[in-house]
Amino acid sequence: MDVLVPLAIDEPKTRLAGTLTSAERAAFARTACADVLDSIRESGHDPTVLATGAVEVDAPVRVDDRPLTEAVNAALEAAFDSDAERVGIVMADLALATPAALGRLFDADGDVVLAPGRGGGTNAVVAGHPQFRTDYHGASIRDHREAARAVGADVTEIDSFRLATDVDEPADLVEVLLHGEGRAREWLVEAGFEVTTADGRATVTRAQE
Amino acid sequence: MDVLVPLAIDEPKTRLAGTLTSAERAAFARTACADVLDSIRESGHDPTVLATGAVEVDAPVRVDDRPLTEAVNAALEAAFDSDAERVGIVMADLALATPAALGRLFDADGDVVLAPGRGGGTNAVVAGHPQFRTDYHGASIRDHREAARAVGADVTEIDSFRLATDVDEPADLVEVLLHGEGRAREWLVEAGFEVTTADGRATVTRAQE
Numbered sequence: 001m002d003v004l005v006p007l008a009i010d011e012p013k014t015r016l017a018g019t020l021t022s023a024e025r026a027a028f029a030r031t032a033c034a035d036v037l038d039s040i041r042e043s044g045h046d047p048t049v050l051a052t053g054a055v056e057v058d059a060p061v062r063v064d065d066r067p068l069t070e071a072v073n074a075a076l077e078a079a080f081d082s083d084a085e086r087v088g089i090v091m092a093d094l095a096l097a098t099p100a101a102l103g104r105l106f107d108a109d110g111d112v113v114l115a116p117g118r119g120g121g122t123n124a125v126v127a128g129h130p131q132f133r134t135d136y137h138g139a140s141i142r143d144h145r146e147a148a149r150a151v152g153a154d155v156t157e158i159d160s161f162r163l164a165t166d167v168d169e170p171a172d173l174v175e176v177l178l179h180g181e182g183r184a185r186e187w188l189v190e191a192g193f194e195v196t197t198a199d200g201r202a203t204v205t206r207a208q209e
Numbered sequence: 210m211d212v213l214v215p216l217a218i219d220e221p222k223t224r225l226a227g228t229l230t231s232a233e234r235a236a237f238a239r240t241a242c243a244d245v246l247d248s249i250r251e252s253g254h255d256p257t258v259l260a261t262g263a264v265e266v267d268a269p270v271r272v273d274d275r276p277l278t279e280a281v282n283a284a285l286e287a288a289f290d291s292d293a294e295r296v297g298i299v300m301a302d303l304a305l306a307t308p309a310a311l312g313r314l315f316d317a318d319g320d321v322v323l324a325p326g327r328g329g330g331t332n333a334v335v336a337g338h339p340q341f342r343t344d345y346h347g348a349s350i351r352d353h354r355e356a357a358r359a360v361g362a363d364v365t366e367i368d369s370f371r372l373a374t375d376v377d378e379p380a381d382l383v384e385v386l387l388h389g390e391g392r393a394r395e396w397l398v399e400a401g402f403e404v405t406t407a408d409g410r411a412t413v414t415r416a417q418e
Contacts, residue, residue: 015409101368116370119380119410120387138406141387159310161325164370168409171328178329178350197347200224200377201328 001045001106001126003088004075006068007033009053013093019170019206020191028187032167033092034058035182040090042099045106049092050075073133086128093166094123095176095184101162110156112148115163116141124163129153173204210254210315210335212297213284215277216242218262222302228379228415229400237396241376242266242301244391249299251308254315258301259284282342295337302375303332304385304393310371319365321357324372325350333372338362382413 011022012029020028033049037059040047048060050071055061064071072089079087088106090097105115105124112132117123120139127134131151135143148155165175167184176185177195192207220231221238229237242258246268249256257269259280264270273280281298288296297315299306314324314333321341326332329348336343340360344352357364374384376393385394386404401416 098368116388119383119412120404120406121410139383139387139404139411142404159307159369159371161370161373162368164373174328174348178348179325195329195348195351197329201330202348203328 001086001088002079002084003040003045003047003090003106004050004062004072005033005036005040005047005059005090005092006050006072007052007055007057007092008068009051009055013168015169016167016173019173024191028184028191029093030055030057031187032095032184035180035184036090036092036094036097038182039097039099039102040088043102043106045088045102047090048075069134069136072136076127076133080130086126089125089127089134091117091123091166093168094163095167095182096162096165096179097124098162098181101160104160105158105163108156108158111153112144113156113158114141114144114148115158115160117164117166121166123166124158171201171203174202177204178202210295210297211288211293212249212254212256212299212315213259213271213281214242214245214249214256214268214299214301215259215281216261216264216266216301217277218260218264222377224377225379225382228382233400237393237400238302239264239266240396241304241393244389244393245299245301245303245306247391248306248308248311249297252311252315254297254311256299257284278343278345281345285336285342289339295335298334298336298343300326300332300375302377303372304376304391305371305374305388306333307371307390310369313369314367314372317365317367320362321353322365322367323350323353323357324367324369326373326375330375332375333367380410380412383411386413387411 013025037047049057050062052065111129113126115124122140122144193204195202196205222234225234246256258266259271261274320338322335324333331349331353402413404411405414
């Protein structure tokens, strides 16, 4: 299956701005993306990076500078026009994604397969209905359920912590340290991050240089 | 399998104090617990509430006013002394837990089965090794992996967003609204909570009375 991996090139991960410099955010985002590409290939599928601008990554690149929803829907339309039966869409910041977690997504039955993200997002999709289109604004998981229903597509949801964990906020970094199996985790360790515990959920601190 | 469901009676869910009154927090915690008990039974297993004090719930109650780790370990020891082979431990605030998600936990192979929670927690366990004990302080998932290794038990981890989502903080309530299938979701809707979206992850607002 062809799998689109949307990747923002300019100023990615702005909600990590208090924690990582602009250059670090770009480097971390590329590293997480490389992990995702590896995991997609190891699960037996073919990633294409859908980037907002030119970028060097270890996969074919399709450049589309429009907002996420428009770019993904144009790529879906092109794929179905070329007789694709199922198309995957996996966010580039799923630093916890493993081949096993992605395998559950790609192997699931259902005209539309959705992996919810935290806070109402949709972190991964398999579109197996030619009329299904995405809408990543707002609580997209709700809108995607509705969009599938509107075209008569049945929906399967994948219950995965690894696929639900996109790395957007400082508190998400602790999940990468505790559960990551790829280079994004190594990147954080090398950058001096470690797990800190106090009351409540664990978080990260960074060693002073 | 016997499944322990630890439940704090006095001042539960203090991190929701800015969002729910003390009485509401207690009512919401009991409602989420009732959902968890139902889901455990529907998955074919037998819940016992391990409460810090006397409480009326729809399941047998074992009262132990010690801190969580000590109370759970005493109950584990009692169970293994009575020739239990496997004992489950499922937190009472897993308002997204379904029979299917719990079934993956209870049916998994491995001497010790762990379901990680967000922020380093351990939201559910199957202890199938008589020497395994819990330690819920700090980033417990790390400590539980190590504790299993120390007694020669092999570990399986369950990759489940539903089991990873304990409801501790205001931001967690949106997950219940978007993904809950039980009475805890109904409780929030009746209390006036609804999903709000802006930039970033969706959250909740409460209608003014």
